[in-house]
Amino acid sequence: MLRITVHEEGGQCRLELAGKLGGPWVAETENVWLSAPCSGKEIEVDMTEVTGVDDAGRELLAAMHRAGACFTAKGLAMTALIEELTGKQLSNATARERKNEDSRTRRRHTK
Numbered sequence: 001m002l003r004i005t006v007h008e009e010g011g012q013c014r015l016e017l018a019g020k021l022g023g024p025w026v027a028e029t030e031n032v033w034l035s036a037p038c039s040g041k042e043i044e045v046d047m048t049e050v051t052g053v054d055d056a057g058r059e060l061l062a063a064m065h066r067a068g069a070c071f072t073a074k075g076l077a078m079t080a081l082i083e084e085l086t087g088k089q090l091s092n093a094t095a096r097e098r099k100n101e102d103s104r105t106r107r108r109h110t111k
Contacts (some may be wrong), residue, residue: 001025003049004032013038016046021061022054030060033069043069047078061085 002025005016015032019025033043045064050073053061062085065071071082083089 002029004029006032006037008037008041011041012044013041014044014046016049018049020052020054021047021050021057022052023056026054026056026060029057033060033064043067045069045071047071047073047082050078053078053081058085 002017002019002021004025005018007014007016015029015038017029021029032038043064045061058081061071061082065086071086073079073082
């Protein structure tokens with residue numbers, strides 16, 4: 001299941017995704033992205049609440065990036081996915097969070 005919320009502010013459209021970007025939700029996300037409210041506007045995709053992405057979801061995110069979309073993500077997996085797709089490192093706050101998460105994971109494995 002995936003919740004898609006559209007926020008429009010001036011010349012920008014933000015798609016807030018929550019849940020798994022996979023299966024039929026990929027087509028639904030693409031429809032929202034290409035819809036009239038977002039058409040021709042700067043797109044930001046907020047993935048801070050995304051729990052997983054399948055192959056079709058990865059392809060859609062790559063297409064969105066090629067079209068100029070920017071992304072917000074948190075957590076090790078989603079941050080790594082976005083960095084892989086865009087070739088860019090996310091903000092320092094996200095990098096610090098990832099470092100802290102890595103540290104917590106190492107501590108769990110050493111006990």
